[in-house]
Structures are given as C-alpha cells and as structure tokens.
Amino acid sequence: MECLLLCFERKHQSIARISKTHVLPKFFRILVYFAWIVSPFNVYTWFSTLSLPEDEKFDYIMENAPELLQDFIALPNFDIYRKTTSFTLFFTVIILIGILLNVLFVLCSYDIFQLMAGIKLQISPKRYQKHQEAVISIMVQFGTSIICFVPPFFLAIIIIAHIGEAQSK
Known part of the structure; x- marks a missing residue:
C-alpha cells in the first residue's frame, strides 16, 4: 500500500509540475x-x-489456562500478547495512521483531478489520456488493496474494544 501511495504521489507531482501548482519542495519529498x-x-x-x-x-498459561499447557508445549512457535497500554496504543496509532493515509489519498485524488482539469488544454489529448489512465489505474489498485486491510482493521477494533472473547484477560 505504501508503494501505491508513493506511485500516486509521484503522479501527483508530475501533473503538478506541468501545471506549476502544488509542487512539493524536494527536501519535503525526500523526508516523506x-x-x-x-x-x-x-x-x-x-x-x-x-x-x-x-x-x-x-x-502466563499456567495462571490462566493450565489445562492447555500441554497443547502449547507441543507448538513450535507461538506468541502471547497482553492487553497493556502499549498494546492498545499500538493498535490505536495504526488505526489512526490508516485513516489519515486514506484521507490524504482522497484529498490527493481530488487535487489530481483538479490539476488535470487545469492542464487539459496545455498538453496533447494523447498525453492527457495517458495521465488519466495512470491515475485511474493507481486508484483502482489502491481501492482493491484497501479491501485487504478491512479484516485486520476490524480485528484491531475488536481487540482494543475487548469485544466478546477476542482476547481473554
């Protein structure tokens, strides 16, 4: 998803350079x-x-579920996570960053279409169509990749909210 956002930013900047509007400084782009x-x-x-x-x-297993100790001993790898402040903070930050990136994507999409409307008369129709197809392609790829993040997003909300038996103790 980060690579798609990077492609989208590069496309935004290529259109911004043509229209000479909303061009980000090089140091800011390098920082991003x-x-x-x-x-x-x-x-x-x-x-x-x-x-x-x-x-x-x-x-922890002995304290909370001693009847499952033998089952856990048989597992080659497993992790246990306690719901601590750091655990809740981690998932809260991840959710907020995800929401922020999606908002930035929507704002950037809107800005790209505004910029493209402004450069339509400045470039050839063929070049304009290539820009438009590239933007739509990136948007479709981004939209489908968001679908992959829906289940983890809801899992994080369930864990933070402590709904049902999502996490015991």
Missing part, C-alpha cells in the same frame, strides 16, 4: 520517502516488543 521506507520497520519493531518474553509465556 524516508518516512515511507522507515515506517514498516518501526511498526515491526514496536509490535515485536508487545509479546510476552519466552520465559513468561508458560507462566
């Missing part, structure tokens, strides 16, 4: 690219700190 590259690693690192350490996992 750096954030795009670093953010998945930050998310992974933060999420990996949320699970219980290896030595506490079996103690």
